[in-house]
Amino acid sequence: MTRKIIVGGVPIGGDAPVVIQSMLNTKTTDVEGSLAQIRQLAAAGCQIARLAVPNMEAAVTFAEICKESPLPLVADIHFDYKLAIAAAEGGAAKIRINPGNIGGEDRVQAVVEACKARNIPIRIGVNGGSLDKRLLEKYGHPTAEALVESAFEHLALLEKYDFYDTCVSMKSSNVPTMVAAARLFREKCDYPIHIGVTETGPVRMGLMKSAMGIGSLLLDGIGDTIRVSLTDDPVEEVYAAKDILKAAGLRKEGVNIISCPTCGRTQIDLIGLVNKVDAALKDCQKPLTVAVMGCVVNGPGEAREADIGIAGGDGCGLIFLKGQPVEKLPYDELLPALLQRIETL
Numbered sequence: 001m002t003r004k005i006i007v008g009g010v011p012i013g014g015d016a017p018v019v020i021q022s023m024l025n026t027k028t029t030d031v032e033g034s035l036a037q038i039r040q041l042a043a044a045g046c047q048i049a050r051l052a053v054p055n056m057e058a059a060v061t062f063a064e065i066c067k068e069s070p071l072p073l074v075a076d077i078h079f080d081y082k083l084a085i086a087a088a089e090g091g092a093a094k095i096r097i098n099p100g101n102i103g104g105e106d107r108v109q110a111v112v113e114a115c116k117a118r119n120i121p122i123r124i125g126v127n128g129g130s131l132d133k134r135l136l137e138k139y140g141h142p143t144a145e146a147l148v149e150s151a152f153e154h155l156a157l158l159e160k161y162d163f164y165d166t167c168v169s170m171k172s173s174n175v176p177t178m179v180a181a182a183r184l185f186r187e188k189c190d191y192p193i194h195i196g197v198t199e200t201g202p203v204r205m206g207l208m209k210s211a212m213g214i215g216s217l218l219l220d221g222i223g224d225t226i227r228v229s230l231t232d233d234p235v236e237e238v239y240a241a242k243d244i245l246k247a248a249g250l251r252k253e254g255v256n257i258i259s260c261p262t263c264g265r266t267q268i269d270l271i272g273l274v275n276k277v278d279a280a281l282k283d284c285q286k287p288l289t290v291a292v293m294g295c296v297v298n299g300p301g302e303a304r305e306a307d308i309g310i311a312g313g314d315g316c317g318l319i320f321l322k323g324q325p326v327e328k329l330p331y332d333e334l335l336p337a338l339l340q341r342i343e344t345l
């Protein structure tokens, strides 16, 4: 089991459930816009949000945002230790910084002291795209071994000052590399790991890469917190993260829809119906399996494990509960009837 850290009241690691994170794409200097996006993320199910803090002006507004935020906030900082200290003083729940990149051990010590004084954990965020030149020369390119070595170099700097309240990410845009890096790291130590594929490309492929990379690790029992990086609205990252957790069997809340691929026996607009069921139940938190099947011959049987379902007929359909038919209805009445029954389950 990994070590546990606490980020603004949210436990990461140990026996805690896998935590969903996302990152804002608003300007941190836009306090109202950032707060609006944090509220959207929270409503979608995000548990921790990260903001870029690229300069002192952003550090000041980051502190203002922290005061009003419904979620614990992570300050994302590159290079400037003064920004890390300002974010810690301003209410950050976690600081993401790489101590090897901030120039001098006195600076590392200053950041460690600012975090220790407030019980603020640090995330070391190693990224294949910005790996140290020395490691690139040693390994030829950003391999899993290079990412892990980089993570341990940064960790050693924090451990030198007795700081262990750390989690680590080793991200790459290459799925096999990020999976191998996390596996290798997990063999060597018990720091919690933040997992995600980075720079994932257009949304469809981004979802594929994230599901593969994050999903493979979760099935191995690796990964304490996840961020799905998508070139899209961050709220979509949260929905995708929830779906990956659900598919990996790690999230019971929310509806799991099973539906058949359709075939020559289908006589209703099943694809349209599945999309409508999905949209209607997107925010339903009941731990239900709902089946939407194309025919009464095979549908209820194939979906025997579902709590409730629809099986299509010729312009009509059956509602069934645990594989047993309970009601036959015209096509247009199927969706409202299904939703009404789900209300009562």
Ligand code: SF4
Pocket (backbone or CB within 6 Å): 260, 261, 262, 263, 264, 265, 266, 293, 294, 295, 296, 297, 298, 299, 302
């Ligand atoms: Fe075809 Fe019926 Fe199976 Fe759907 S449930 S794929 S319609 S046989």
